[in-house]
Amino acid sequence: xxxxxxxxxxxxxxxxxxxxxxxxxxxxxxxxxxxxxxxxxxxxxxxxxxxxxxxxxxxxxxxxxxxxxxxxxxxxxxxxxxxxxxxxxxxxxxxxxxxxxxxxxxxxxxxxxxxxxxxxxxxxxxxxxxxxxxxxxxxxxxxxxxxxxxxxxxxxxxxxxxxxxxxxxxxxxxxxxxxxxxxxxxxxxxxxxxxxxxxxxxxxxxxxxxxxxxxxxxxxxxxxxxxxxxxxxxxxxxxxxxxxxxxxxxxxxxxxxxxxxxxxxxxxxxxxxxxxxxxxxxxxxxxxxxxxxxxxxxxxxxxxxxxxxxxxxxxxxxxxxxxxxxxxxxxxxxxxxxxxxxxxxxxxxxxxxxxxxxxxxxxxxxxxxxxxxxxxxxxxxxxxxxxxxxxxxxxxxxxxxxxxxxxxxxxxxxxxxxxxxxxxxxxxxxxxxxxxxxxxxxxxxxxxxxxxxxxxxxxxxxxxxxxxxxxxxxxxxxxxxxxxxxxxxxxxxxxxxxxxxxxxxxxxxxxxxxxxxxxxxxxxxxxxxxxxxxxxxxxxxxxxxxxxxxxxxxxxxxxxxxxxxxxxxxxxxxxxxxxxxxx
Amino acid sequence: xxxxxxxxxxxxxxxxxxxxxxxxxxxxxxxxxxxxxxxxxxxxxxxxxxxxxxxxxxxxxxxxxxxxxxxxxxxxxxxxxxxxxxxxxxxxxxxxxxxxxxxxxxxxxxxxxxxxxxxxxxxxxxxxxxxxxxxxxxxxxxxxxxxxxxxxxxxxxxxxxxxxxxxxxxxxxxxxxxxxxxxxxxxxxxxxxxxxxxxxxxxxxxxxxxxxxxxxxxxxxxxxxxxxxxxxxxxxxxxxxxxxxxxxx
Ligand SMILES: Cc1cc2nc3c(=O)[nH]c(=O)nc-3n(C[C@H](O)[C@H](O)[C@H](O)COP(=O)(O)OP(=O)(O)OC[C@H]3O[C@@H](n4cnc5c(N)ncnc54)[C@H](O)[C@@H]3O)c2cc1C
Numbered sequence: 001x002x003x004x005x006x007x008x009x010x011x012x013x014x015x016x017x018x019x020x021x022x023x024x025x026x027x028x029x030x031x032x033x034x035x036x037x038x039x040x041x042x043x044x045x046x047x048x049x050x051x052x053x054x055x056x057x058x059x060x061x062x063x064x065x066x067x068x069x070x071x072x073x074x075x076x077x078x079x080x081x082x083x084x085x086x087x088x089x090x091x092x093x094x095x096x097x098x099x100x101x102x103x104x105x106x107x108x109x110x111x112x113x114x115x116x117x118x119x120x121x122x123x124x125x126x127x128x129x130x131x132x133x134x135x136x137x138x139x140x141x142x143x144x145x146x147x148x149x150x151x152x153x154x155x156x157x158x159x160x161x162x163x164x165x166x167x168x169x170x171x172x173x174x175x176x177x178x179x180x181x182x183x184x185x186x187x188x189x190x191x192x193x194x195x196x197x198x199x200x201x202x203x204x205x206x207x208x209x210x211x212x213x214x215x216x217x218x219x220x221x222x223x224x225x226x227x228x229x230x231x232x233x234x235x236x237x238x239x240x241x242x243x244x245x246x247x248x249x250x251x252x253x254x255x256x257x258x259x260x261x262x263x264x265x266x267x268x269x270x271x272x273x274x275x276x277x278x279x280x281x282x283x284x285x286x287x288x289x290x291x292x293x294x295x296x297x298x299x300x301x302x303x304x305x306x307x308x309x310x311x312x313x314x315x316x317x318x319x320x321x322x323x324x325x326x327x328x329x330x331x332x333x334x335x336x337x338x339x340x341x342x343x344x345x346x347x348x349x350x351x352x353x354x355x356x357x358x359x360x361x362x363x364x365x366x367x368x369x370x371x372x373x374x375x376x377x378x379x380x381x382x383x384x385x386x387x388x389x390x391x392x393x394x395x396x397x398x399x400x401x402x403x404x405x406x407x408x409x410x411x412x413x414x415x416x417x418x419x420x421x422x423x424x425x426x427x428x429x430x431x432x433x434x435x436x437x438x439x440x441x442x443x444x445x446x447x448x449x450x451x452x453x454x455x456x457x458x459x460x461x462x463x464x465x466x467x468x469x470x471x472x473x474x475x476x477x478x479x480x481x482x483x484x485x486x487x488x489x490x491x492x493x494x495x496x497x498x499x500x501x502x503x504x505x506x507x508x509x510x511x512x513x514x515x516x517x518x519x520x521x522x523x524x525x526x527x528x529x530x531x532x533x534x535x536x537x538x539x540x541x542x543x544x545x546x547x548x549x550x551x552x553x554x555x556x557x558x559x560x561x562x563x564x565x566x567x568x569x570x571x572x573x574x575x576x577x578x579x580x581x582x583x
Numbered sequence: 584x585x586x587x588x589x590x591x592x593x594x595x596x597x598x599x600x601x602x603x604x605x606x607x608x609x610x611x612x613x614x615x616x617x618x619x620x621x622x623x624x625x626x627x628x629x630x631x632x633x634x635x636x637x638x639x640x641x642x643x644x645x646x647x648x649x650x651x652x653x654x655x656x657x658x659x660x661x662x663x664x665x666x667x668x669x670x671x672x673x674x675x676x677x678x679x680x681x682x683x684x685x686x687x688x689x690x691x692x693x694x695x696x697x698x699x700x701x702x703x704x705x706x707x708x709x710x711x712x713x714x715x716x717x718x719x720x721x722x723x724x725x726x727x728x729x730x731x732x733x734x735x736x737x738x739x740x741x742x743x744x745x746x747x748x749x750x751x752x753x754x755x756x757x758x759x760x761x762x763x764x765x766x767x768x769x770x771x772x773x774x775x776x777x778x779x780x781x782x783x784x785x786x787x788x789x790x791x792x793x794x795x796x797x798x799x800x801x802x803x804x805x806x807x808x809x810x811x812x813x814x815x816x817x818x819x820x821x822x823x824x825x826x827x828x829x830x831x832x
């Protein structure tokens with residue numbers, strides 16, 4: 001087996017992985033980095049982010065404001081020490097990106113411009129029109145090209161971590177071009193493999209967001225934290241799930257039901273006027289807006305279309321000039337994919353699975369409990385997002401914690417040694433077996449697309465916007481069944497070169513593990529908080545659940561769920577208020 | 584929803600089995616608002632799990648799914664079936680690139696060229712973070728903004744007659760990116776890039792066929808970027824010749 005020796009192996013070359021790689025290259029030019037990604041870096045899903053990245057830069061704003069918006073937005077499940085560090089580092093990271101050439105939108109005097117975002121008291125979201133993630137990703141990728149110590153392994157699919165003596169010492173990955181499995185021997189590993197939206201049937205996430213990183217860590221014994229918190233974004237295009245950024249509402253767009261009524265005023269987010277107004281109505285937090293849609297649907301006040309029930313996003317009053325300048329992509333997407341030009345027409349939208357608040361448990365140095373293993377980005381849970389992420393905090397999180405992961409991993413790598421080559425080879429062979437077995441199984445009649453479809457369906461019906469004991473029990477049961485059936489899955493493509501059926505199969509395996517952790521974490525959280533809403537436990541319960549959940553892998557068994565206290569520094573849990581009650 | 588059944592003709596090539604590419608036809612019942620990528624996904628999920636193609640975002644921004652559709656390079660996620668005539672659609676891998684498998688091409692050449700043009704900010708002295716952002720007016724931003732929009736989908740390379748003839752040609756997307764940084768008010772790397780791009784493999788190889796700009800799904804207009812580079816390169820050459828000193832910054 002080919003053994004590749006590096007100092008730091010990074011799984012994933014999206015925003016978090018690239019930021020980590022550059023941090024290592026800058027802080028420790030003597031260390032080698034292997035940046036491994038199942039797609040070319042610029043295909044990573046950071047590319048799809050539209051709205052922008054939050055960071056305090058304007059004199060009217062303050063770190064205090066950003067702190068409180070984030071903590072209350074997260075329904076007090078955020079670790080406040082992590083949030084403090086995050087908001088303080090945020091502007092520095094965004095300026096750094098500016099220095100690297102990110103084409104941020106500007107004010108007339110040449111300073112960077114900011115826009116309002118949901119749940120934020122004041123405008124603080126840096127943006128590059130409505131292609132912010134695209135520009136951030138390309139800026140990071142292009143910047144990374146100048147560092148000779150970063151070795152890229154594009155289109156390599158990572159399969160397993162190598163753990164020896166309780167330490168993470170490398171990983172195995174399949175080179176997709178040849179189908180060959182190789183061992184990466186590394187002193188430290190950083191997982192930056194992104195989210196898991198593809199578990200659900202209707203999502204803004206690209207097909208690459210399949211929980212691989214989470215599953216790798218989980219299977220190796222590192223817990224997944226707060227997995228029950230899944231963000232629905234209120235404005236996805238029906239049919240495809242393509243996102244229309246919150247920037248639409250930041251710029252003044254409104255949401256109306258089938259009667260043309262701004263229904264959010266019925267859900268403690270009003271009064272509707274004056275508009276636009278921060279932290280009110282359409283600029284409330286995402287969890288509340290998505291829940292309001294659900295209630296409107298129950299009341300029969302949504303609009304039924306060939307794609308199912310929707311409400312309408314109205315941008316017409318912004319006018320063509322503003323729409324073309326600030327939201328050009330939104331206009332293009334709405335016209336192309338639902339045939340509605342926002343300059344002249346209402347655009348149909350509905351809630352759509354968007355983001356995982358939960359992920360690999362890390363501390364504020366991006367380190368996991370396993371020495372040598374770090375994680376950052378959407379696959380990780382620090383946690384700054386708590387029970388509901390505020391829009392535009394995630395892109396900033398990639399930078400802040402991606403950078404930290406890189407620097408801390410470098411520091412750790414300096415103090416440690418490599419696994420011997422023969423041991424690496426041995427461990428690699430063992431890991432490779434899991435893949436080879438998938439390949440050589442007899443046909444037992446299970447098909448990939450059928451299993452994936454059933455997983456999608458059970459997560460939507462059981463672990464969607466509103467949950468109950470019964471629906472969650474049902475979903476847990478179904479997932480146990482699917483995990484068993486997964487073992488009977490048959491591959492009919494036995495070729496080695498760019499075998500996407502094999503990759504999709506491994507991805508499905510990852511998603512089933514993460515889904516299992518999610519459903520059980522949700523079942524055991526008997527309260528409603530942020531994005532986790534239970535019809536049978538409708539209130540937040542700080543006495544019992546002001547805690548992070550930790551799901552531990554237990555092979556064939558159901559995961560073991562444990563809890564960890566939330567770190568509170570200066571904001572005691574209080575009621576979350578938006579709309580008129582806020583000011 | 585109304586269906587329309589099409590014959591999807593897909594070029595197949597599996598190097599372990601096939602001596603050369605061949606065409607396989609699938610009957611696909613398409614929904615009215617499907618794009619070509621949806622038809623490929625239908626095939627993969629329901630008819631033939633062995634078909635390989637790249638894709639991810641399904642919203643025309645990740646750049647993975649460029650391929651030849653009825654002979655033209657295009658993004659399969661942004662090409663609507665309703666806009667294509669007849670009941671036969673032909674998809675093939677991007678031309679001018681070696682085929683890795685089925686619709687997947689080998690893109691090593693492009694990645695190497697991208698790196699070669701030094702697509703990052705180069706400055707004599709970097710500004711400390713504590714000094715905040717560079718000022719850049721909307722007018723300064725506008726000078727290069729369009730050239731930042733390339734998604735690296737490679738449609739322009741498949742369309743480029745020069746690249747077909749001369750594989751060493753750096754090509755539209757990479758040259759445009761060099762121009763993007765040259766035009767950025769924060770950058771001082773023009774000279775370094777000039778050594779790479781003002782060469783026979785670089786801008787002087789472009790015959791201004793404009794094919795790149797016509798097929799670009801993001802309207803980046805690489806042809807105009809290359810034209811502008813030729814002009815500024817020529818100007819600086821003349822300036823040097825008549826002794827007006829240093830190269831343009
Ligand atoms: C449509 C959309 C719009 C958004 N808009 C905003 C916004 O405006 N503001 C904001 O703050 N946030 C936004 N978000 C959220 C934010 O963009 C994401 O959370 C963030 O980009 C995730 O970055 P990442 O680096 O963690 O992961 P990604 O960018 O998804 O990268 C993951 C990387 O891991 C690699 N990988 C995964 N599995 C493997 C494997 N097995 N082997 C090898 N490599 C692997 C992939 O190839 C990829 O390189 C948006 C999200 C979406 C979907």
